Amino acid sequence: TQLLEQSPQFLSIQEGENLTVYCNSSSVFSSLQWYRQEPGEGPVLLVTVVTGGEVKKLKRLTFQFGDARKDSSLHITAAQPGDTGLYLCAGAGYNTDKLIFGTGTRLQVFP
Amino acid sequence: DAGVTQSPTHLIKTRGQQVTLRCSPKSGHDTVSWYQQALGQGPQFIFQYYEEEERQRGNFPDRFSGHQFPNYSSELNVNALLLGDSALYLCASSLYTGGHTEAFFGQGTRLTVV
Numbered sequence: 668t669q670l671l672e673q674s675p676q677f678l679s680i681q682e683g684e685n686l687t688v689y690c691n692s693s694s695v696f697s698s699l700q701w702y703r704q705e706p707g708e709g710p711v712l713l714v715t716v717v718t719g720g721e722v723k724k725l726k727r728l729t730f731q732f733g734d735a736r737k738d739s740s741l742h743i744t745a746a747q748p749g750d751t752g753l754y755l756c757a758g759a760g761y762n763t764d765k766l767i768f769g770t771g772t773r774l775q776v777f778p
Numbered sequence: 779d780a781g782v783t784q785s786p787t788h789l790i791k792t793r794g795q796q797v798t799l800r801c802s803p804k805s806g807h808d809t810v811s812w813y814q815q816a817l818g819q820g821p822q823f824i825f826q827y828y829e830e831e832e833r834q835r836g837n838f839p840d841r842f843s844g845h846q847f848p849n850y851s852s853e854l855n856v857n858a859l860l861l862g863d864s865a866l867y868l869c870a871s872s873l874y875t876g877g878h879t880e881a882f883f884g885q886g887t888r889l890t891v892v
């Protein structure tokens with residue numbers, strides 16, 4: 668069974684701080700996606716990483732896919748209250764586009 | 779360009795009843811997947827429809843069934859509802875391109891079983 672573990676589960680920080688969220692698995696994925704979800708809403712796609720070792724930047728967010736395609740990280744620089752939400756990583760296997768979701772990281776950024 | 783739309787947004791049902799949830803995919807997308815998200819957890823894959831057929835299925839009982847129509851829209855049906863079926867039900871549409879798939883989610887249907 669493919670599992671994705673995210674850490675930390677909860678993160679509460681002040682505006683302006685930096686943070687990193689980790690997504691780890693013992694399984695290899697063909698691609699990995701990061702989503703942000705607000706309460707009562709569906710997940711919104713932030714980025715897809717496809718190549719092992721790939722780094723993608725989206726303004727203050729930096730996403731990295733591990734060389735072995737088993738893990739990923741999301742780094743936020745100078746967090747803002749608008750970054751508050753549930754961050755989910757999701758992996759897609761080979762020959763399937765079924766997504767395996769991580770356990771989620773709930774981020775709260777205080778002004 | 780309309781994204782993924784789901785209806786209804788909220789629903790309250792009684793144990794033992796049946797429910798149907800609906801989803802219209804993003805324009806140009808031919809594949810629809812359904813996920814169940816319990817409170818405080820990540821979404822769990824229920825099943826996926828492509829070309830009006832169930833292509834993959836997660837670890838959910840036969841009480842969960844679905845359908846895809848020729849216009850790619852989809853329905854999720856749940857029979858004999860249990861209290862534990864209370865969750866946010868998410869529909870995602872996707873298109874396989876460039877060697878990988880990206881899934882886009884609707885806002886979800888919040889189902890409460892009492």
